[in-house]
Structures are given as C-alpha cells and as structure tokens.
Amino acid sequence: MDKLQSEASRRHFIGGLGAAIGTLGLTAPALCAKQVAADAPTDAEGKAIPEKTISNPYIYKFSIGKFEAWSISDGYGTFTKGVSRKMRPPADRPEMSKALTALGERPDDMTLYVNILLLRKDKEVILVDAGFGPHQRTTWGWLADAMDSIGIAFADVTHAMLSHSHIDHIGGLASGGKILFPNAAVHVLREELDFWRAKEPDFSKSHRTDDIPGMIRNVRNSFDTLQPNLVIHKDGDQILDGAMTIISAPGHTDGHAIFRIASEGETLLHISDLSHNHVLMFENPSWFIDFDHHPQVAIATRNKVFAEIAATRERIYGFHLPWPGLGVVIPKDAKHANGRRGYQWVAAAHRWDF
Template identity: 30%
Template sequence: MTIQRRVLLQAGAGLLTGAALLPYGLHQARAAAPFRNDVPPAWYRFRFGEYEATIISDGRLPLGKPEPAFPASPPIEIVSLLRDNFLPPDAATLEQNALVLNTGRQLILFDTGMGESMGADSRMFGPTTGRLLANMRASGIQPEQIDLVVLSHAHSDHCWALVDANGKKNFPNAQVAVSEADLRYWTDDGNKRGPAFMTTFIDGAKKNLSAYRDRMVMVRDGGEVAPGITAISAPGHTVGHTCYSITSAGQTMVYTGDLAHHHVLLLQRPLWEFSFDTDPKQSAQTRSRMLDRLANDKHLVLSYHFPWPGLGHVVRSGSAYEWAAEPMDLTG
C-alpha cells in the first residue's frame, strides 16, 4: 500500500468514527445564514381573452386597529368576524393590486399606488407602500411604455405615483382618465375641511393630477375609456369613484377599485361605513348594489385592496356576500 493511499484510508476512517459519535440527525456544519428581511418583486401575469393582464403590487397598506376605520360598527362584531376568518383582530391590512392591461395596441395602467410624490406624507400608511414602479420594472414593463392611466378615484393610494417627488411625470407618454367629478373635487382647496387627512389628500391630488392637465380624458358612466373598457359610476367612496368593466373575447372582468376595502368586513357587512368615504351612506348603498350585480353576473373581479393578487368572485351568502379567490395559474 502506498503512503498516499494509507493516509486517505485513515482520514476516511476518522470521518466515519466522528460521524458515529454525533446523535442521529445532527450535522457538524453550522454556517449561520443571516435573515434577508426583503420582499420579492410582486407581480402576476395571466391571459384574459385576447389581452395580457399583469397585476402589480404597490405593497401592503396597514390600517392598524380596524375599529377607527369602521367607526359606526360594533367593535365586538368586527373582532368576531376577523377571528372567525383567521385574521388578526387588532391589525387590519389591505393589499394594493394595480392592473396593467396589454390590449395589443395599448398598455393601460389602472391606478398607481402611493408613490413618492408627497415626501413623508407618502408614507402615511407606513413604509410598505409605494412599490408599484419598482415592481412594474421587475415585471418587464417600463413606466414610459404606459399609454393610458385609468384612475378609479383620486385618493392618495390610487394617484400619488403619477409624478415623482420633484413633480416630474412618472408616465411621460400617458394620458390620464378620471371622472370629472373627482378631478374637480380633489383639486378644490375649498374642500379642505372635515377629516384631518383632507388637506393632505387634496394637496397630493393637485400635485399629481395637474401635471397631466393637457392630457386628461374625462370618464363618463357607461362610456368607453378605451376599446373594451367601460366605466361604471360607483359614487360614495369619492364623489366620482368609478369601477371599470373589461371585456375581451366574450370574457368580462370588473376592476372595482375601492368599492369594498376589506374582503370580510365589507362583504359580510356591505352596509357598514368606512371612515375614508366622502359620503359613507351613499358608499354603502353603492357597494350593496354593485355586489348584488357582481354576484348575479358571476364575472371575474379584480379588487384593489383584497388579498393578493385581488382576483376572485363575489358569491352570495344569505343576505350578504363572500369572497371566492381565483386560483393563481403559475404554469406560465
């Protein structure tokens, strides 16, 4: 036996002996791997009729304790509904699911998320929002490619990414579609009254919308915003809040914006009022009427604030409704 072979055999025997001394299932290697503490890009792409749809997350929007968001609702009932649906009773969290629709002729973005246009105020709901542009780029879509931005309404988490912190357009080649009622209301300093957030919301809307004044498209109930995309007036959350029906190759999907913010609380209790509604009672009536329509039509629904990616169906449950999430197709 050569010296080299003898050394190798002895080394092997030593390894076996050492391994035998360790309890079963333990290993000697204990390389410490630090936690990443980062979030992967969030986007989901699927075919819809002849179109290609990409849902892009602007990040989670935490409301915190839910009771202030539903001030006229019994706190004990809020807690019970959340617990019964395996949700934390002391921390309501909303998603932000924007849609990019590729029609083959246009790239159309529905709502923009919080963005960075208003500095510290852009983080009024915490540091987890404002991710739409980064996630859009990660999905392979550049902001410069967007032809049309369609707004459900002019609240901060839906239009504040139209421009950056310096007021420069994030979508330099896009037109912006919004209801005339919302455009007028949210750019009027005379409406800086009532809840404390109104001043900030109006200042933010003015900064973001005014940059596109020369390329505005006024949305009208029942009118086409683009081929296959029809506006559905759904006032109450804001004066001009609008849902959109998207139809292609015999399929229909309804983008509901902020028709209902929470997939449990406002579907199982559709007449509950929400604190950020301009007219809470009108909003509740609109929500009840639209949920009834969605349940009857059985159309696919894309909700801006429902659990990621916000796709599903509204299902009737007695005198109320439930949310049936659409399974995600990850096969490509």
C-alpha cells in the same frame, strides 16, 4: 418564465413620505430601528421610518381574452389597532371582530393591500391606478421594481385609469411636478376632478381624521401636473374600442370609478375601493371605513354592485383585497337587520400555466 415573486433591484427613494403616510392615516411597521438616521421621515404617530431596505414586488400574470394582465402588489399598510380604529359604525365593532375571527383572521390588526392592474394588448399598455409612487419605501411603492421585472417601461404606458385621487391611487402618477408616465392618457371621471377643484371640497359627511387641507393641496398639485394628459369622462364611457368601460361608483369619493375590461367573451370587473377588506364589507355592506367621503352613498353603491356581481358571478379584481385580488362574490343566505343581504369574497385559485 413568469415569476410569481420577484426579488428586484434595490432602490433608494427619498421624498415626502411622512406627509403621504399622514394623508392616508396608515402606520408603517417598525423595521431595523438602528438604521434610522436622525432626520429620517416619520409616520403618522411620529415614529421614524427607515430608508427603503426591502424591495419585494409580487407579480401575478393572467389574461382577459386578448389582454395580457398582471396583478402587481405596490405593497401594503397595516392598521395596528384593527377594526377598532377605522371601521364604522362603532357599535358594530364586536360583530366585525366576530366575523373576522370566524374566518381565521385577526381582529386586532388589519392589513390593507395595494394591488395595481397592468394590461397589455398589442401596443396599448394600460395601468389601473398607480399606487403610492416612487417617493415611498419599505412597504409601499413597489410598482417600479415590478414593471422592471416584467419589462414594461413607464414610457410604454399608453393609458392610466384613475379610480379616484387618494394617495395610494394617484401618488404613483406624478412626482416632483413631473408626470411619471409621459405617454399615457390619464382617464378620470368629471365628478372626481370637479370635487377636488371646488372652492371648498365637501368633507362634512366623512369620518376622515387626517390632514384634509394637506390632502386637498397634494391632489390639486397632482392634477395640475397631470393636466396636459387628462382625459375627462362621464359614466359609461368606453375606450380601447369598447374593451374598457368606465363606471361611476360614487361614495368613497364623488368621482370614484370602477372598470370593466372585456375581450373575446371574457370580462373582469375592477371594483377599485368598493371594499377595503376581504371579510368586513362583504359580511355587511353597510360597514364602512373612515376613508369614505360620503359613507351612505358608498354603502348604496356597494349594495347595488355586490347584488349584481353576486348574481352574475363575474370575475372581480379588488385594489385593496388580498393580493392578487382576483375572485368572485357570492351571496350569503342571512340578511342583516337593515334588510340587506351579506356576501362573501371567494378568492380565485392561482394558476401558473402562462
């Protein structure tokens, strides 16, 4: 019987937690402060982060035609200052708070979910992004425990799709100079690789305030480690006999990709980081988060894709939407001052009949 929520074995991971958290600009909630050693890693605000004491993967099984599919939570992060901290434009923040409140959500903090899609068909095992990785603890890095629970080993993974290279997506692919999925082809868009390997990656349009040189260094190191396994793609490329299409969706990063999985007449569109919240980016697709490298391009991409999926009602999976991240996007009647239509995320009903 499949488990919705699994209490898996306790693991104690060590490593560059403080740097990784700083890279994303998130804070971890304070837990069991008395357990924190004097030399414990610290978060972006200098607060000590306790050793991993909670292992709590969430695993939701479903299917796409002949593919078995699991939505795995790799954990979550919380922006403790809510919409005022990371969402733009600043002048619209009161309106953002109103939109959240109207749907019963708190405007004073904002949770960022981290959902990893795992697929299996015959001998092919496909991971779509890899989460923060085993160097994380407490609120992130739950993928390994979840895969243990499912009974799929890292060595069983034949394909790893990389939507883009921020730490919450690439962090789990390599650790300590070693690729963690040794038998996996790692699929990435050419534009993503070119961006990070450019002499000076262009962050001039981004509102990121974190350690950009450190992030560039980490991503380049990851790509150096992954190099023997990399398969470089262009927009529209397909793998798995056409069952997986890699679609360019730029703006969040240059080579940000979304993925369509199709089998036996069923599809799922994985929208990666087109939305970091289940209310805000749908309410007004022109609202954006500081993590976007090129916000205006990200907004244009979001408007284009949302218009399509709101018309087709295709089943959607979101990396940062509330776990398990499955649902549809519907149009809202009202148009915004910029003429753009708003949308609404509607989560799918849970099913446990597999």
